[in-house]
Amino acid sequence: MRPLTIAALALTTAFATPALAQDTAAPAAAAAAAPATGDIEKGRLLTYTCQGCHGVEGYKNAYPNYHVPKIGGQSSVYLVNALTAYQQGTRAHPTMQAQAESFSDQDIADIAAFLSSLSK
Structure with a gap:
């Protein structure tokens, strides 16, 4: 045994x-x-300036004549990936890179949570 x-x-x-x-x-x-969990209310506050370009129907950015996409209702995963790529310099657009460089990972999660909560 x-x-x-x-x-x-x-x-x-x-x-x-x-x-x-x-x-x-x-x-x-x-x-x-x-990944960080996003806070919709904080994201709403952080995206205030985004409306200047992304909230105007048919707006074209001056660098170079670039159609600015509507980001409300976009997938949270897509938004996190895009903002992170701008932040790391692997996605090129000077205005977006400058904006994204100031964001923390939590800011990006908050922004993505808010924007993805909007209807398209």
């Missing part, structure tokens, strides 16, 4: 230890990888 007990203990330990190690590491990794 003793070899069976030792074998059962060994199997239990072998399967439980990685799970325990994973469980203690997972919260830290998940927190680092998890």
Whole structure:
């Protein structure tokens, strides 16, 4: 009976230890990888100046004659990705890059939450 007990203990330990190690590491990794949750009200305040270009139907920006897209109702994921790309300089538009450089990750999440909550 003793070899069976030792074998059962060994199997239990072998399967439980990685799970325990994973469980203690997972919260830290998940927190680092998890996107910020947006606050719609804060996003509403942050997007006040966005209306100057994005809120005008058919508006064309002067750099160079660029059609400014309507962003209300756009996907939150798209907005976060676009603002992050402007912030990192991987998406080019001087005005948007200048705007996005001042945003924190939380600001971007808030902006995306508000704009995606609007109807198209």
